[in-house]
Amino acid sequence: MSRFAIDPRNLFVRTRFSYEKLPGNDSQNGSPLFPTSIKSWRYRKGLERWRWPRLSFARLIILTVTLSLLLTSLIGSGLYRRHQWKEAEKKEGQREPYNWEHYPRLNGFYSGVRNLVPFSDWVSEQTFVKNAEANHLLKTEGQSTARPGQQPPMDPVPFNPYPDYNSYEYLEEYNPVRTCYLDEEGKVNLPDVYAYPGIPQNMTEPFFGSYKELGISDSLCFDRFGRFGTYGYGFSREEGGLGMSGKSEALGADKIWRTERKVDYRNVKWAKAQEKCYEKNKIRFDKDALTEDGKKPDPAKKTLPRHAYVLRTWTGYQWSDYQILTLRAMINELSLKSGGEYDVHFLVHVKDDHLPIWASDDLYRQTLEENVPEEFWGMATLWSEQQMRMYYPEPFPNNVFNHAKADVHSVYRSAHFAIQWFSQIRPEYDFYWNWEMDIRYTGHYYEFNTQVGNWAKQQPRKGLWERSSRYYIPEKHGSWKNFTDLIEEDIFQGDDKPVWGPPKFENTGMLESPPESTPPRTYTADRYEWGVGEDADLITFNPIFDPAKTNWVFRDDVSGYDPELPVPPRRCAIITVSRLSKRLLDLMHEETYKMRHHMFPEMWSPSVAFHHGLKAVYAPHPVFFDRNWPLDSLDNVFNHPASPTESVFGWGEHNQLGSTFYYNAGFSSALWRRWLGSRENDEGGTDEEEKASGRMCLRPTLFHPIKKERGAED
Structure with a gap:
């Protein structure tokens, strides 16, 4: 298999600001060519034309020579600057490589469906390479025996991560689940997702996180047909699909249609499907709800929490077909198949502040319909920065440092205002997932979101903030129990006191913390008991770190606290993607409107949780790298x-460029597009897949950011 070469310069994802160079005044505003204004030419009062000054012959000669010298100087200076710019560009192209760029590339990601083996026979790429080196063998791209035209050795099967809703055990504990459908008449069944019950031989192992620890399936993989085929990828627009798979390598992909029916998505209204699904299953979540025949449900049965899955988008957003596939998957897998446990919403930022969307129903509807695809109408809520200025009015005084040089209500500095506001106007949910449009997932959404929540619920409070500040590297740290012990030893030997309840710090004017956030016993007396069985108030997908111990550029964007006292302690998690409890969002809301406290978005929810002693957890989901990092180096860096x-x-964020999950992870987009079947950097694509081991099949992986998508048809 050919190697996947990435130009490191192309790994950078453009963002509004550079973390290494802050925005400043535009140095190009003034022109060096004309230091004085052209208005210096005198307009004589009473005359109807410009008048040239009178010049003697000698003065004319001097002026001519002076202008000649000035022109020569300017031309020479321009040529010299052009030379300097070219030399700078040349040096940039020949810059000193980062240390991680010297590590060997990993290519097991591109092993295809013809290389599938049972999980028990699978050997990771890292292990294969290590064994080859130990035995002085020639290192190859793996042990592929696939032949062109060969069918995959396994068939795709429906993947079902849901509880057995009809089992005796489930019905003993919960009210029954009533089946939901895509249409109002109850005739169009919900589509399934298909996975291969194996892994391509020598598939790469993630460096961070653990499938086993989170309880996510690790012995199977998803190709693009099994994952998205039933959502319209695998059939034509005339049949109600999206017709995106015509040029793709597809051997064996048609097997999903042996048991699956194609859905005409032109007739699907997702908002109505979600609403009807919830109404049919209301008694599962609300003890005061009535059954369809008007009776009260069994009070002994447990109720389930409800989740709002909120995707942040904006007017003018370009909704691609790949985005549509992802959103259909979210709604079907999280909401409809679960009997209404989740509701998917769109929180749409209206970028034109002059539109009074709150004043006119017609204007509101028109704006929504112009900026959201018809199949998702009814799921969107509009908001604007101007609206937030009224909801959370100034002042937000005593800002420490506004690095972004932006208004406090700008979405860049206060993206959290909208989700706080949404939690107040839609208070019926227990948890709110703050999600982004440029995240993708190869696995099943219900399994991922539910298992992450269940895992966080079982985490003890002791050492939790400290564990959540580190990346978990299973090959380095061993089991999660061993990782916990290592963190405890670091706490014991370190100078910082462990976090145990709300921290004490000098302040004036803080809200009271919930009484349940007070520890029931001392830190040393606790045996990893407090917090077990308690839902997490905050779940993040990158570590929750102390920004004061870094040079993260927005660490001092703090407002509203007493400037005569030290800046309050903070916590931060890069990328605002998270799950937040209603309790946390209520505190964030009150801290904002009552106390006028404010921080940069990635600091705000972790810091409020920290200040009030709430339960915050970093979920160690699997993260892959494109290089074979030495484990000690990975841990140290x-x-x-x-x-x-x-x-x-x-x-040091350049170390994140080769990963699958960070705000600027360049490898993320490249790997995702290869999985979709596209050709990247002259590698991959249909021809290569057909000649080699077939289309890619990846284990469940969370990708961010995905700024553009394309597949084999492009």
Whole structure:
């Protein structure tokens, strides 16, 4: 298999600001060519034309020579600057490679469906390479025996991560689940997702996180047909699909249609499907609800929490067909198949502040319909920065440092205002998932979201903030129990006191913390008991770190606290993607409107949770890298930086470029597009898949950011 070469310069994802160079005044505003205004030419009063000054012959000669010298100087200066720019560009192309760029590339990701083996026979790429080196063998791209035209050795099967809703055990504990449908008449069944019950031989192992620890299926993989085929990828627009698979390598993909029916998505109205599904299953969530025959449900049965899955988008957003596939998957898998446990929403930022969307129903409806695909009408809520200025009015005084040089109500500095506001106007949910439009997932949404929540619920409070500040590297740290013990030893030997309840710090004007956030016993007396069985108030997908110990550029964007006292302690998680409890969002809301407290979005929810002693957890989901990092180096760089300037959450963030999940992870988009069947950097694509081991089949993986998508048809 050919190697996947990435130009490191192409790994950077453009963002509004550079973490290493702050925005400043535009140096190009003034022109060096004309230091004085052209208005210096005199307009003589009473005359109807410009008048040239009178010049003697000698003065004319001097002026001519002077202008000649000035022109020559300017031309020479321009040529010299052009030379300097070219030399700078040349040096940029020949820059000193980062240390991680010297590590060997990993290519097991691209092993296809013809290389599938049972999980018990699978050997990871890292292990294969290590064994080859230990035995002085020639390192190859793996042990592929696939032949062109060969069918995959396994068939795809429906993947079902839901409880057995009809089992005796489930019905003993919960009210029954009533089946939901895509249409109002109850005739169009919900589509299934298909996975291969194996892994391509020598598939790469993630460096961070653990399938086993989170309880996510690790012995199977998803190709693009099994994952998205039933959502319209695998059939034509004339049949109600999206017709995206015509040029793709597809051997064996048609087997999903042996048991699956194609859905005409032109007739699906997702909002109505979600609403009807919830109404049919209301008694599962509300003890005061009535059954369809008007009776009260069994009070002994447990109720389930409800989740709002909120995707943040904006007017003018380009809804691609790939985005449509992802959203259909979310709604079907999270909401409809679960009997209404989740509701998917769109929180749409109206970028034109002059539109009074709150004043006119017609204007509101028109704006929504112009900016959201018809199949999702009814699921969107509009908001604007101007609306937030009225909801959370100024002042937000005593800002420490506004690095972004932006208004406090700008979405860049206050993206959390909208989700706080949404939680107040839609208070019926227990949890709110703050999600982004540029996240993708190869696995099943219900399994991922539910298992992450269940795992966080079982985490003890002791050492939790400290564990959540580190990346979990199973090959380095061993089991989660061993990782917990390592963190405890670090706490014992370190100078910082462990977090145990709300921290004490100098302040004036803080809200009272919930009484249940007070620890029931001392830190040393606790035996990893407090917090077990308690739902997490905050779940993040990157570590929750102390920004004061880094040079993260927005660490001082703090407002509303007493400037005569030290800046309050903070916590931060890069990327605002998270699950937040209603309790946490209520505190964030009150801190904002009552106390006028404010921080940069990625600091705000972790810091409020920290200040009030709430349960916050970093979920160690699997993260892959494109290089074979030595484990000691990986641990030192990501978990033990020698100085704040080396933190991977600041100037050392270039170390994240080759990963599958970070705000600027360049490898993420490239790997995702290869999985979709596209050709990247002259590698991959249909021809290569057909000649080699077939289309890619990846284990469940969370990708961010995905700024553009294309597949084999492009």
